[in-house]
Amino acid sequence: MDPKKILVVDDSKLIHKMFEVMLRSHRLVHAEDGIDGIQKLAEHADIELILLDINMPRMNGLEFLREVKNDEALSTIPVVVVSTEGKDEDTERAMKLGATAYITKPFQSESILAIVSRLTMSGVS
Numbered sequence: 523m524d525p526k527k528i529l530v531v532d533d534s535k536l537i538h539k540m541f542e543v544m545l546r547s548h549r550l551v552h553a554e555d556g557i558d559g560i561q562k563l564a565e566h567a568d569i570e571l572i573l574l575d576i577n578m579p580r581m582n583g584l585e586f587l588r589e590v591k592n593d594e595a596l597s598t599i600p601v602v603v604v605s606t607e608g609k610d611e612d613t614e615r616a617m618k619l620g621a622t623a624y625i626t627k628p629f630q631s632e633s634i635l636a637i638v639s640r641l642t643m644s645g646v647s
């Protein structure tokens with residue numbers, strides 16, 4: 523079975539590069555903001571996990587999360603919020619909107635790997 527895809531929604535190119543290195547055995551799809559993220563979800567039916575930034579132009583992470591959770595076809599995809607230290611209010615709002623988990627920047631590759639293997643089929647083997 524092909525490994526399923528992880529969608530990374532973040533406006534920081536550096537974060538995308540870090541995830542590429544940390545998650546090199548996974549297939550990543552990249553989106554630069556919420557609007558791009560919604561489009562990528564439409565293009566890739568096999569996304570099994572979303573890593574989501576909060577602060578982004580055009581459509582932020584909370585707005586994106588609301589859209590995903592209101593869409594029956596998408597609402598079961600687990601969403602991990604990648605939040606900034608000291609922004610606890612945003613994290614709390616994201617969890618209330620249905621995020622599955624969160625990690626706080628700066629994060630270690632061990633913590634992202636642990637969370638990804640817990641929430642994806644590829645980690646169950």
Ligand SMILES: [Mg+2]
Pocket residue numbers: 532533534575576577578
């Ligand atoms: Mg950002």
